[in-house]
Amino acid sequence: MESRYAQIYLDYNATTPCDSRVAESMWPYFTEHFGNASSSHHPYGWLAKDALEEATGVIAAALGVQARELVFTSGSTESINSVLKGVFRKSGAERNHIITSKAEHKAVLDVCAYLETQGAKVTYLDVTPKGLIDMEQLEQTISENTLIVAVMLANNETGVIQELDQIAALCKTCGSLLFSDATQALGKIGLGNFFDLVDFACFSGHKLYGPKGIGLTYISEERKDVLDPFIHGGGQQSGWRGGTYNTPAIVGLAKAVRLAVDQQVEEGKRLGELRDQLEHGLLGIEETVINGSHVNRLPNTLNISFKYVDGEALLRALSTHMAVSNGSACNSASVNPSHVLKAMGLATDLAFSSLRFSLGRYTTPQDVEKVIDLVIREVSGQRASNILWERRSR
Numbered sequence: 001m002e003s004r005y006a007q008i009y010l011d012y013n014a015t016t017p018c019d020s021r022v023a024e025s026m027w028p029y030f031t032e033h034f035g036n037a038s039s040s041h042h043p044y045g046w047l048a049k050d051a052l053e054e055a056t057g058v059i060a061a062a063l064g065v066q067a068r069e070l071v072f073t074s075g076s077t078e079s080i081n082s083v084l085k086g087v088f089r090k091s092g093a094e095r096n097h098i099i100t101s102k103a104e105h106k107a108v109l110d111v112c113a114y115l116e117t118q119g120a121k122v123t124y125l126d127v128t129p130k131g132l133i134d135m136e137q138l139e140q141t142i143s144e145n146t147l148i149v150a151v152m153l154a155n156n157e158t159g160v161i162q163e164l165d166q167i168a169a170l171c172k173t174c175g176s177l178l179f180s181d182a183t184q185a186l187g188k189i190g191l192g193n194f195f196d197l198v199d200f201a202c203f204s205g206h207k208l209y210g211p212k213g214i215g216l217t218y219i220s221e222e223r224k225d226v227l228d229p230f231i232h233g234g235g236q237q238s239g240w241r242g243g244t245y246n247t248p249a250i251v252g253l254a255k256a257v258r259l260a261v262d263q264q265v266e267e268g269k270r271l272g273e274l275r276d277q278l279e280h281g282l283l284g285i286e287e288t289v290i291n292g293s294h295v296n297r298l299p300n301t302l303n304i305s306f307k308y309v310d311g312e313a314l315l316r317a318l319s320t321h322m323a324v325s326n327g328s329a330c331n332s333a334s335v336n337p338s339h340v341l342k343a344m345g346l347a348t349d350l351a352f353s354s355l356r357f358s359l360g361r362y363t364t365p366q367d368v369e370k371v372i373d374l375v376i377r378e379v380s381g382q383r384a385s386n387i388l389w390e391r392r393s394r
């Protein structure tokens with residue numbers, strides 16, 4: 001795919017381009033098939049409704065869930081807000097304890113901070129240096145007052161994948177709900193028994209080569225009674241989220257999910273090989289460390305710290321050649337070190353010297369070779385002008 005910036009794009013965890021096959025599937029629903037799926041008295045509406053039903057069926061089959069367990073939203077942020085605020089509101093005074101981790105996406109952390117102002121007690125679990133939940137702390141803090149545990153499946157900054165089996169078992173023992181943000185996981189790893197473990201989950205179209213502004217909430221059939229509708233009005237989506245259906249986006253999301261799930265094994269292998277090529281090349285640079293588990297990690301993600309280098313300056317210098325990130329793109333205005341790396345215990349200077357490379361569908365071995373060369377050059381250049389590099393004890 002031609003880029004107007006002639007840059008190598010390695011920021012697929014921030015967003016992905018819409019696959020042309022996805023865009024093509026959507027087009028008719030902007031133009032000739034523009035009907036409102038709720039117009040039940042003419043063929044324009046019937047056609048849109050059929051398309052929606054088909055799309056929902058395709059997604060449900062790809063995920064291995066029931067169509068009625070899916071609610072379309074504008075994306076993961078909305079899904080997270082709807083579920084966490086919704087269960088808290090509905091539980092009343094019954095249970096007011098929420099558990100999450102310090103390495104969650106800001107969408108979860110900010111909602112939890114808000115819920116604290118509404119009377120929730122929130123435990124922010126530590127993570128290990130590998131980025132995994134501190135299970136001992138979870139065991140010690142979860143109780144029969146714990147309403148919900150929110151732990152993401154895969155981290156957007158490090159790619160670290162949490163082992164949800166044990167977390168789900170603890171939730172079951174205490175009668176607590178389990179929400180998992182799977183935004184970064186779908187299409188990158190097989191979801192296995194994920195839906196047997198969680199009560200709620202979220203996904204986002206723009207992370208898997210679908211359109212922006214569309215996402216999904218998974219609500220387990222058995223948990224429908226712990227939530228009220230997200231948006232009242234019109235009764236769409238079985239009453240869960242009123243408002244005219246975004247038919248083109250839903251059709252596009254179905255195509256994107258189908259493609260991502262169908263290609264996941266092969267594409268995961270290809271991306272893993274490319275990521276390893278990149279990792280190997282960059283580890284050739286002295287004083288460089290990988291952040292996060294090597295074993296439990298998305299195949300496309302590499303988070304790496306270059307000691308004695310200012311990550312911000314490195315990012316700026318590289319930005320004429322490539323698109324990479326130094327943390328979550330969603331809070332790139334912030335000058336704080338990544339909260340995820342800090343939660344993993346990285347020293348502030350090391351957290352500031354880190355970059356995230358996230359590879360994707362259009363990444364080639366040639367891109368990776370070029371990126372390795374450019375990063376080696378820039379890191380050497382920056383260290384050459386850093387007095388601390390000269391003085392370091394070897």
Ligand code: PLP
Nearest residue numbers: 075076077105107156183204330
């Ligand atoms: N959760 C994770 C792990 C993410 O990576 C993102 C996006 O960066 C979000 C949630 C928010 O997703 P959306 O952009 O669909 O609101």
